[in-house]
Amino acid sequence: MVAVLFWQFRHDLGEVDVQAGIDWITDFGPIPFFAAMAVLPIFWTPVSPLLILAGAIYETPVAIVGSAVALAINMALSWLLAGKFFRPQFERFVHRFGYSAPELTRGSIFTVAVLLRITPGIPFPLQNYLLGLARMPFLWYMGVSLPLTLILSLSIVIFGDAILKGDTALILLAISLFLALSLGMRFLRARLKDKLITGGSS
Numbered sequence: 001m002v003a004v005l006f007w008q009f010r011h012d013l014g015e016v017d018v019q020a021g022i023d024w025i026t027d028f029g030p031i032p033f034f035a036a037m038a039v040l041p042i043f044w045t046p047v048s049p050l051l052i053l054a055g056a057i058y059e060t061p062v063a064i065v066g067s068a069v070a071l072a073i074n075m076a077l078s079w080l081l082a083g084k085f086f087r088p089q090f091e092r093f094v095h096r097f098g099y100s101a102p103e104l105t106r107g108s109i110f111t112v113a114v115l116l117r118i119t120p121g122i123p124f125p126l127q128n129y130l131l132g133l134a135r136m137p138f139l140w141y142m143g144v145s146l147p148l149t150l151i152l153s154l155s156i157v158i159f160g161d162a163i164l165k166g167d168t169a170l171i172l173l174a175i176s177l178f179l180a181l182s183l184g185m186r187f188l189r190a191r192l193k194d195k196l197i198t199g200g201s202s
Helices: 002-008 010-014 018-026 030-043 048-057 060-085 087-096 109-118 124-133 138-165 168-201
Strands: none
Touching (some): 030 060, 030 124, 060 087, 060 124, 060 138, 109 124, 109 138, 109 168, 124 138
16 A cells, blocks of 8 residues: 555655655664664554665665564564563553454464465554464464565565666566565465365364
């Protein structure tokens, strides 16, 4: 959604001194930026704008590696905070949005976790909270969450890089990659839901 809005209003954004803002953030260096990416989503900051900024500010390898490390740290911290240290507070918080921790069994742990990660409309921080509250084992949690999150993040980082360069071909490539991933995950989501229904009825 953020990527589409950027593309729709690209001419209006051109009138803003975007480069000055980018230079200001760049002056802080990559470590503070990716540290902020690791911490801010815990407090409900959207991840997509940060990924777009990473792609726009830093060279692609730095943006990808830095984002991967930051998101891994964020997911680990969220798991600890929601599942261990502040469980009652996070339970009340997710209930405000009409959610409760999913019930995980040995047979459904992978399916439920993947479904939660690829279902549209559930914010990234909320996904982390719910899996932490579900007491999902940490290695399972990271093993499922990290690859799926990084695959989706890659197209957003590429889009940010393309926006800064004004490279229409690269922008279209990033959007095409995102759409292809969305279609693939839609297919996977349908298969996993069928598996859950079949498993529940057997």
